[in-house]
Amino acid sequence: MKFDRLEDTIAAISTPLGKSGIGIVRISGKSALKIADRIFLSKDRKKPSSFKTYTTHYGWIVEDIDKPDSFVDEVILTVMRAPRSYTKEDTVEINCHGGILPLKKTLELVLKNGARLAEPGEFTKRAFLNGRIDLNQAEAVLEVIEAKTELALKAGIKQLKGEFSYRIKNIRKAILDILVKLEANIDFSEEEIGKVNLEEIRNNLEKLISDLAKLLRDAKDAKIFREGLKIVICGRANVGKSSLLNALLREERCIVTPIPGTTRDTIEEIIDIRGLPVRIVDTAGILEPNDLIEKKALQRTKRAILEANLIILVFDGSERLKREDLFLIGKLKRKPILAVINKIDLPQKIEKDKLSKYFNCLVEISAKKLKNIDRLEEKIVQFVYEGKTSDQEPIFIPRIRHIQVLKKILYFIKQAFISIKNKFSLEYITEDLKVALKFLDELLGKNFSEELLERIFTEFCIGK
Ligand SMILES: Nc1nc2c(ncn2[C@@H]2O[C@H](COP(=O)(O)OP(=O)(O)OP(=O)(O)O)[C@@H](O)[C@H]2O)c(=O)[nH]1
Ligand SMILES: [Mg+2]
Incomplete structure (x- = not known):
């Protein structure tokens, strides 16, 4: 091309x-x-x-x-x-x-x-080369075409309208302003250097660092909307984790028995919850392994938890809270948790008031009798739409290119910040900021290589 x-x-x-x-x-x-x-x-x-x-x-x-x-x-x-x-x-x-x-x-x-x-x-590509849209907007076209969820579509449209580029342009402008100030002062004599308001530049750089860090955080959130949510079902043995996965799948995917320790391996399935792609993982309830298999099962559970966007922590409503339940609450407290009381079709013994101290929302279900499964699904969707870690809807859907370049820009601005803090020569700061500027231009597609364009546009279909 x-x-x-x-x-x-x-x-x-x-x-x-x-x-x-x-x-x-x-x-x-x-x-x-x-x-x-x-x-x-x-x-x-x-x-x-x-x-x-x-x-x-x-x-x-x-x-x-x-x-x-x-x-x-x-x-x-x-x-x-x-x-x-x-x-x-x-x-x-x-x-x-x-x-x-x-x-x-x-x-x-x-x-x-x-x-x-x-x-x-x-x-x-012609829309880009003829100057109607920038590179981020061209990529947004792809996001809009490929959007699998409402929010991915919304973010794609925002990116297409140029909101992401607008933020990048603002960062670019702020760096240019700093560069102008610095360049003007580099030409001055030693005694005049004192006139550069280093304090102000330092503050400006600090703000830029926090803006960029936020963009990168948003990028992480936005990934959920494109790739879906990873949910891991946790809980001590026999509370009904596998039954819950089956209920959400609406098929007998996992083996369910009254014997504690039935599930040994993590089982992952993809389900569609109200249009949201969700990767859902059933884990083993083993907490104190007795043999090598159980040890491996526990390792797998831990790995799944590490990658999870949301944990569904299941309790057995027909029994009193056990030591293992409290152990899990403690272990998982840093993760976003949706607490579920299962087996509500049986007489209830669980201390709900005690659980309410840990969780402000308890979803009561029966996985076996398929009771309130729709309510649980609703809560899952709510988590994605409302409980996001960022305070706003994403304004773009990042590709690897965006993340890599944003990280480089952040790195060089941080370098400039360190130089200014350590009172290094102004030339150092200028150099770092110039590199950051180069990467910002790359992000906007101001200086692009044919190879980059090739990479971006070959993902499109013919006719777009
Ligand atoms: N009455 C009733 N029984 C349930 C319910 N959910 C699960 N069970 C029963 O509880 C037992 C354990 O269910 P599982 O789904 O295997 O539990 P688990 O948490 O996956 O257990 P492990 O894999 O051993 O950790 C089975 O006998 C299920 O039939 C429910 O909502 N009501
Ligand atoms: Mg199981």
Whole structure:
């Protein structure tokens, strides 16, 4: 994918192939209208090149414009003229009937008349290269297409609207301001250096560090919305952990028996809770291993807990609280916990008032009789939507590129901060900030390599 090929007019089928009501062939570039003129026959014989921008027209795609009965498909054609189009170029969209053949034949005709088949993501790449969107917004297009959850979509849209880029630009501007102050003072003589307000610069840097740290924290949260939530079911033996997993899955996935220590290995399944992808793990209830297998089981449980976004801690309502229950509460207190009292179909003996001291919400269920499972699901969804660690909805969905570059920027700003604290020469600070600036530009796509673009846009589908 070379930049100089921007001169080409590109075309592709922009909707998935298969049987559907309509399908769209998109053409973008200098010759888009000319090509449309050669294949589109409207009732009144007007040519697309004479159509006003953002107007739609009924007509026919024909193999040969001079042979009006060489019909290929009945279509609606839309014209969007440069620069007010997705790519900022002249664009024509042809709504065909959705079958594979009409779409393929229409595309073939477009290509025969002078367009080149677009590469994956090439329309969006043009929107970027022609300056309509920046690189983060181009990536946001991908997030919107791929969003699996409501929140991922919301974050993608925010990123598309440029909220993330706006924050990055603010950080960039703050660094530039500091650099201007520093540069002006480097040229001054020794005795005048005292005039640089180092205190102010130090404060500015401190603020930048905290802003960036917040962006990185948000990035961690946002990952949940893209990749889903990891929930680990914990509890002492026999409280009904495996029964709960089965209840959430609505199938007999795990072995359930009255024998304590039934589950030995962690079992992971993916479930969909009200549109939220959740990886849910059932663990062994063994707390004091007696043999090597049980020891390994405990290790696996610990590892699962470490990776969990949320722990469902299960108690047996039909028994009094045991030492192991309290031990687990203590061990897990740093993790987000949803406390569940199981077996409410049996006479209740558990000391609820005691549990309420540890948890402000107790969900009472019966995994066996499938009672209140929907309430538990509701609580899980609530945890994601409300109980997030950050105070705001994410404004972007990070890709590895964002995280890596944000970390580098943070590193160099911290270096500058350390230099200023240790009263190093101003040149050191300037150098670090200049590197940070370079990475900020990379994040915004101000200086990009062809390799980076290649990497980003090959993830797109053809036609986008
Ligand atoms: N009455 C009643 N019994 C339940 C309920 N949930 C689970 N049980 C029973 O409790 C016993 C233990 O259930 P499991 O799901 O195997 O418990 P676990 O926590 O996975 O146990 P381990 O794997 O041994 O740690 C089984 O006999 C289940 O049928 C419930 O809601 N009500
Ligand atoms: Mg079990």
